[in-house]
Amino acid sequence: MTYIAKPPLHHPSLQANRVGYTRRDYEGRVSTLCAGCGHDSISAAIVQACWELDIEPHRVAKLSGIGCSSKTPDYFLGASHGFNTVHGRMPSVLTGANLANRELLYLGVSGDGDSASIGLGQFANALRRGVRMAYIVENNGVYGLTKGQFSATADTGSRSKKGVVNNDNPIDLVGIALQLGASYVARAFSGDKEQLVPLIKGAMTHGGAAFIDVISPCVTFNNHGGSTKSYDYVRQHNEAVSRIDFIAPAEEITASVAPGEVVEVRQHDGSLLRLRKLHEDFDASDRYAALSYMTQRAARGEIVTGLLYLDPLATDLHASLNTCATPLAALGRDALCPGSAALEKVNAALR
Ligand SMILES: Cc1ncc(C[n+]2csc(CCOP(=O)(O)OP(=O)(O)O)c2C)c(N)n1
Ligand code: SF4
Ligand SMILES: [Mg+2]
Numbered sequence: 001m002t003y004i005a006k007p008p009l010h011h012p013s014l015q016a017n018r019v020g021y022t023r024r025d026y027e028g029r030v031s032t033l034c035a036g037c038g039h040d041s042i043s044a045a046i047v048q049a050c051w052e053l054d055i056e057p058h059r060v061a062k063l064s065g066i067g068c069s070s071k072t073p074d075y076f077l078g079a080s081h082g083f084n085t086v087h088g089r090m091p092s093v094l095t096g097a098n099l100a101n102r103e104l105l106y107l108g109v110s111g112d113g114d115s116a117s118i119g120l121g122q123f124a125n126a127l128r129r130g131v132r133m134a135y136i137v138e139n140n141g142v143y144g145l146t147k148g149q150f151s152a153t154a155d156t157g158s159r160s161k162k163g164v165v166n167n168d169n170p171i172d173l174v175g176i177a178l179q180l181g182a183s184y185v186a187r188a189f190s191g192d193k194e195q196l197v198p199l200i201k202g203a204m205t206h207g208g209a210a211f212i213d214v215i216s217p218c219v220t221f222n223n224h225g226g227s228t229k230s231y232d233y234v235r236q237h238n239e240a241v242s243r244i245d246f247i248a249p250a251e252e253i254t255a256s257v258a259p260g261e262v263v264e265v266r267q268h269d270g271s272l273l274r275l276r277k278l279h280e281d282f283d284a285s286d287r288y289a290a291l292s293y294m295t296q297r298a299a300r301g302e303i304v305t306g307l308l309y310l311d312p313l314a315t316d317l318h319a320s321l322n323t324c325a326t327p328l329a330a331l332g333r334d335a336l337c338p339g340s341a342a343l344e345k346v347n348a349a350l351r
Pocket of ligand 1: 066067068069070087110111112113114115118138140142143144145146151
């Protein structure tokens with residue numbers, strides 16, 4: 001694959017975070033996506049979130065499938081672990097990596113074609129099993145890489161660039177994530193960095209399966225009138241139900257807030273999410289209410305964004321399988337070959 005490397009030099013006065021890295025240390029290669037593609041804004045938000053979270057880049061594993069969206073891990077976190085899988089297969093590879101080493105932070109990046117068409121089964125099962133990860137779908141309603149065919153998330157009645165009407169019913173990945181038990185579910189817009197960065201920070205520090213559907217316009221194939229995933233359409237129909245402020249465990253809580261104005265939720269790692277409710281009747285602690293709210297609003301053509309559901313005390317697949325805490329690669333010979341007495345005990349238990 002051809003790529004353009006970024007010059008490693010940066011200005012000596014660039015601010016470093018608590019672990020000594022500047023924002024540039026979280027960047028990747030120069031993007032080869034079309035200028036204005038929503039996916040590039042999501043990459044920038046990931047860079048910002050990881051820098052602000054003081055994550056050491058080598059503690060992150062970024063995985064993706066195939067598509068313009070799945071190419072983006074090349075454009076951020078250049079010093080992290082990376083695995084570009086087969087189309088739609090990112091969730092199972094991520095699950096395997098996570099089970100082998102729970103000490104890394106897993107970031108899955110995918111597209112609507114990658115996750116809602118060929119990879120729908122993989123998407124569903126990773127969320128259902130509570131794999132600890134931040135799973136981001138960069139949703140543009142089309143297969144951008146293969147020249148703009150409708151994807152399974154394209155809304156009924158939306159038009160392609162050539163005027164073809166989509167008659168199929170759309171798959172709503174947020175609805176599926178809520179139904180299947182994801183414990184952190186959000187929808188965002190690539191054009192709203194202020195909303196997106198804290199949502200990514202919350203997802204990366206969450207203790208279970210976190211999913212963010214980011215509407216990310218494809219400027220080349222799906223940004224015309226008639227598209228419901230264009231910049232204009234999303235800006236006009238975006239209904240944010242909440243804004244979140246993310247406060248890391250080590251951070252001092254300065255501003256106090258009046259009761260009722262915000263809901264404060266502490267996650268298992270000590271981070272605090274301050275949820276500023278923008279809609280009185282919305283409750284992010286009730287997954288069924290969130291599903292019903294979102295479906296009703298979607299029927300009116302509104303795109304509900306924000307943190308839609310959060311279970312702050314969620315656990316993950318490791319807890320349900322009771323796996324070994326040490327990364328498999330770090331297990332020594334004695335742990336891997338415990339001897340014939342241990343084998344005899346296992347065999348006896350099976351008789
Ligand atoms: C097994 C397989 N089937 C089909 C393809 C062709 N293909 C490549 S990318 C893609 C769709 C990508 O769409 P999406 O995930 O929405 O990413 P986008 O380019 O829109 O960001 C398809 C069908 C492939 N690479 N592999
Ligand atoms: S084809 Fe669409 S999705 Fe792909 S890089 Fe261009 S604008 Fe982005
Ligand atoms: Mg797509």
